Amino acid sequence: MVTKTVDFSARAVEALHNARLRGSFRDAMDDLIRKRLDHFRDETLFRELSGEGAAIRARALSRLPELLEQLERKLVSNGITVHWAEDAAQANETVLKIIRAHDSRRVIKGKSMVTEEIGLNDFLETRNVEVLESDLGEYILQLLDERPSHIVMPAIHKTKAQIAELFARKFPEIPYTEDVDTLTATARRVLRDAFRSTRIGISGVNFMVAETGTLCLVENEGNGRMCTTIPDVHIAVTGIEKVVEKLADVPPLLALLTRSATGQPITTYFNMISSPRREGEKDGPKEVHLVLVDNGRSDIFANPDFQETLRCIRCGACINHCPVYTRIGGHSYGTTYPGPIGTVFAPLQDGLKERGELLSASTLCNACTEVCPVRIPLAGLINRLRAEYAAPRGNVKDAGSGRSWKEAMAWKLWSAVYARPRLYQRLLNWGLKHRDRLPRELAPWSDSRAMPVIAEKSLHQLVREKSEADQ
Amino acid sequence: MSTARENILARLRAAETQAPTFDAEPQPPPEWGMREKRLRFIERMEAVRAEVIETSADDLATVLASWLASREVRSLLHDPGSRWAEMLHQAIADGAELPELIAFNREIELWKRSLFDNVDAALTTTLGGIAETGSLMLWPSADEPRSMSLVPPIHIAVLEEKQLYATFAEALEQQQWAEAMPSNALLISGPSKSADIERTLAYGVHGPKELLVLLLRDEDEEAS
Numbered sequence: 134m135v136t137k138t139v140d141f142s143a144r145a146v147e148a149l150h151n152a153r154l155r156g157s158f159r160d161a162m163d164d165l166i167r168k169r170l171d172h173f174r175d176e177t178l179f180r181e182l183s184g185e186g187a188a189i190r191a192r193a194l195s196r197l198p199e200l201l202e203q204l205e206r207k208l209v210s211n212g213i214t215v216h217w218a219e220d221a222a223q224a225n226e227t228v229l230k231i232i233r234a235h236d237s238r239r240v241i242k243g244k245s246m247v248t249e250e251i252g253l254n255d256f257l258e259t260r261n262v263e264v265l266e267s268d269l270g271e272y273i274l275q276l277l278d279e280r281p282s283h284i285v286m287p288a289i290h291k292t293k294a295q296i297a298e299l300f301a302r303k304f305p306e307i308p309y310t311e312d313v314d315t316l317t318a319t320a321r322r323v324l325r326d327a328f329r330s331t332r333i334g335i336s337g338v339n340f341m342v343a344e345t346g347t348l349c350l351v352e353n354e355g356n357g358r359m360c361t362t363i364p365d366v367h368i369a370v371t372g373i374e375k376v377v378e379k380l381a382d383v384p385p386l387l388a389l390l391t392r393s394a395t396g397q398p399i400t401t402y403f404n405m406i407s408s409p410r411r412e413g414e415k416d417g418p419k420e421v422h423l424v425l426v427d428n429g430r431s432d433i434f435a436n437p438d439f440q441e442t443l444r445c446i447r448c449g450a451c452i453n454h455c456p457v458y459t460r461i462g463g464h465s466y467g468t469t470y471p472g473p474i475g476t477v478f479a480p481l482q483d484g485l486k487e488r489g490e491l492l493s494a495s496t497l498c499n500a501c502t503e504v505c506p507v508r509i510p511l512a513g514l515i516n517r518l519r520a521e522y523a524a525p526r527g528n529v530k531d532a533g534s535g536r537s538w539k540e541a542m543a544w545k546l547w548s549a550v551y552a553r554p555r556l557y558q559r560l561l562n563w564g565l566k567h568r569d570r571l572p573r574e575l576a577p578w579s580d581s582r583a584m585p586v587i588a589e590k591s592l593h594q595l596v597r598e599k600s601e602a603d604q
Numbered sequence: 605m606s607t608a609r610e611n612i613l614a615r616l617r618a619a620e621t622q623a624p625t626f627d628a629e630p631q632p633p634p635e636w637g638m639r640e641k642r643l644r645f646i647e648r649m650e651a652v653r654a655e656v657i658e659t660s661a662d663d664l665a666t667v668l669a670s671w672l673a674s675r676e677v678r679s680l681l682h683d684p685g686s687r688w689a690e691m692l693h694q695a696i697a698d699g700a701e702l703p704e705l706i707a708f709n710r711e712i713e714l715w716k717r718s719l720f721d722n723v724d725a726a727l728t729t730t731l732g733g734i735a736e737t738g739s740l741m742l743w744p745s746a747d748e749p750r751s752m753s754l755v756p757p758i759h760i761a762v763l764e765e766k767q768l769y770a771t772f773a774e775a776l777e778q779q780q781w782a783e784a785m786p787s788n789a790l791l792i793s794g795p796s797k798s799a800d801i802e803r804t805l806a807y808g809v810h811g812p813k814e815l816l817v818l819l820l821r822d823e824d825e826e827a828s
Contacts (some may be wrong), residue, residue: 161803181631188626198616217609269809270800286800293802317798317806324810329720345785355754355796355811362750362788363712373612380782384773385630388737395799398648399737402811403791411787416712416749427612435619508626 141490144465154290158462161289165453168396169504186389187508189382190444197434200343200376201425207346211408213421221251224370224426228253228335231368231422232262237333241324241364243350243357244268245337246284246447247426248370250469253335265331267324267356269317276303282463284470285394285449290462324356334360334418338371339446340386341423344379348423350404351390353397358404367406367418373425374434374443386446389506393448429482436528438517442477444507451501451511457494466491473501473511480518484530489522492535561591633774634736638822641735641768646819648738652794653807654815661820664688665695668760669702671816672725679704681719681726681756683747688727688762708749719751725758732767732775733817739793740817741775743786750788759812761792765822 148154173179193200205215218224232240240257242248242264254264254275266275270288273296274281281287288296293311300316301309307319336357340349348369350357361367377383391397410417433439452458452472463471468479468491476495480488492515501511518529523540525533550557564571568587575584590598636644646656659667672680682689684707696702706723728748731741740761744750753759769775772791776782781789796811807813 164803181629184626185630187624191622191624191626195621197621198613201613201616217606217612219608219611223608267810268800269798273800286803288800289803291802293804296801313801313804313806316801317809321809325720328810329716345782347785347789353796354798354800354809356809358750358754358790359810362754363716373616380776380785381773384771384776387772399739399791399793401652401792401794401797403739403793405785405789406787407785407789408787413746414749414787415708415710415746416751417744417787425612427608427615431612431615431619434616434621437620437622440619440622441624 141467145461148461148465154462157290158459162453162459169393171396172392182389183506183508185385186506189377189386190507193377194443201373204341204343204376208423211346213423216424218424218426220428224251224424225253225256227424228368229260232333235366239263239331240333240335241265241267241327241331241360243336243360244271245370246469247337247372265327267360269320269354272320284447328359328363332364333366334364335368336360338369338375340383341376342380343376346407348406351400353401355402358402361406362417365418366420368422370424373427373430390446390448393450393506433481439481441509444509445474446507448506450504454500454504456496456498477511477514485522486531486534489535492519492522565591633770636735636770641770642765644735645733645738645768649817654794654817656817656819658819658821664818665691665700669700672703673701677703677724679706679724681706681708681723681752685747686729719755723756725760726752726756727760728752730761730763732769733763734772734775735768736771737793739791742790742792744788753792754811757812758814760816762818764820
């Protein structure tokens with residue numbers, strides 16, 4: 134679930150004044166940046182790998198409808214049930230129907246950003262289905278009733294002391310401790326009981342392989358494996374864009390994903406699920422369902438200017454390297470996906486009217502583009518969306534909704550003056566002459582900046598004088 | 605929901621697709637010899653706090669017995685049909701001190717609580733290892749179910765050195781995985797871990813707290 138962006142600026146300002154929060158994000162991002170760099174010091178190597186990653190994802194997208202059909206055929210013949218959902222409501226209803234068919238009132242979940250996007254937890258809880266998050270970070274946030282602030286490290290904004298205090302409150306039988314091993318052991322104990330006794334597990338998916346009908350999950354903790362192995366039923370929920378052509382496409386993407394996300398050469402577990410429990414097997418879910426969620430993706434796909442957004446493999450490298458994210462944190466965005474990828478994805482998904490303000494959350498420094506393992510030109514796309522926001526043309530939802538007539542007039546005037554050298558010269562001379570009387574402040578720009586002092590002579594004049602003196 | 609399917613596919617089909625080209629070719633796997641693969645594998649595994657013991661098929665039972673004793677393991681889940689099981693049973697017959705050997709001989713529903721609460725360790729085979737990342741490849745089966753490498757707090761995996769591949773891509777290709785995938789295939793690279801609390805690494809979050817790899821040296825290679 135996401136909050137509306139109306140208060141994006143207010144939230145960002147509040148976050149900027151929270152020194153502890155800024156410290157948490159700064160330290161965490163610096164650490165993630167360093168760890169990633171350890172793998173990609175060799176720039177040529179990264180260029181080669183990211184080229185391969187981009188090529189694989191682009192090839193998959195170029196055949197998206199047929200690959201989805203092939204995937205469905207394969208999954209069905211492997212014994213996995215496939216469901217399609219056009220939007221969040223359909224996806225949620227589909228999951229609920231499966232839960233009800235099993236007469237169940239409780240589910241246990243592995244980490245999944247798509248279920249966050251469709252608001253599955255709230256939906257199920259209002260319908261009397263208890264939802265238990267099992268990723269350690271997500272579990273902590275669920276106890277706190279908070280949302281993830283990062284797509285890979287959801288509880289990155291929480292300090293050890295805050296978590297210790299939370300556990301002491303929730304589990305009064307355990308003495309207060311800030312020892313991470315003890316805190317982890319407490320969560321392990323509680324969640325193991327739940328894995329054992331819950332009949333339905335829900336997970337996300339990192340890659341789907343059309344060739345073999347395989348769902349791939351990347352994780353370190355083992356909760357993803359628990360959710361997809363121990364309960365009777367496994368429901369996987371994911372976006373339609375996650376499909377790749379063949380199994381051989383997986384290793385390069387996996388290598389890029391884990392190195393870009395957390396600087397690990399590989400995660401502890403790479404879990405490849407191709408069917409429910411087979412005849413004679415003694416464990417594994419007896420039913421596996423895949424819910425393929427569109428929720429705006431086919432519209433992004435249909436927009437040639439933004440289709441490449443769908444290459445994203447959700448590593449979070451753009452987020453980790455974003456100077457704006459590092460300062461305002463994940464919650465300010467009010468979106469499921471924060472940082473540069475969210476700044477592109479949210480306006481495309483929800484429209485510019487609702488999300489256009491987010492486009493200011495970028496310095497266009499291009500760090501996101503440089504580190505993207507599948508070469509999505511994020512900064513370029515943000516810039517392009519800014520143009521869409523201001524100009525009433527193009528094919529993004531609510532294009533032009535950020536247009537202000539004052540701003541439009543100002544730019545019109547500016548371009549008119551710039552196109553007429555004589556007029557420009559005359560105005561410039563006038564400005565230089567009266568430079569002491571020009572406004573000293575230009576809010577909001579000057580609120581946090583010192584206004585530059587205007588020089589006595591224009592650059593033109595200076596150059597002319599210099600070249601005359603040289604002759 | 606079939607209309608949802610048709611609508612989504614119709615929208616996707618109506619869209620123009622571009623297949624931009626990128627300047628990269630798939631990387632050829634590095635040409636590492638056996639020694640190099642072994643050293644890299646061990647280095648990577650130890651970096652994520654897994655333990656690797658190099659031994660031979662002949663010494664496996666003895667090595668395992670003393671390691672298990674040091675951990676005070678009282679019960680070991682194993683596949684009684686495997687080659688290693690035979691050696692373990694022989695070792696017991698010869699008087700070796702080994703924990704109680706348990707078999708996964710019934711469906712999980714029939715003994716979930718006991719599997720979760722009473723099994724100290726599990727021994728599994730592997731399909732091989734990956735040197736580049738320090739990973740084990742497992743194809744769980746009816747004899748070695750998926751939860752053996754997941755539920756008990758200690759996972760012990762037997763890896764034959766001649767099954768070490770340089771990269772995952774190389775293993776997929778040479779073992780022809782795409783021909784017939786099992787219900788579940790796994791790469792396991794260390795014990796379960798998390799850094800979700802202030803980025804402090806903690807081991808044994810949900811899966812095994814300890815991973816021991818018994819790396820069986822390739823005797824043919826040593827002789828040559």
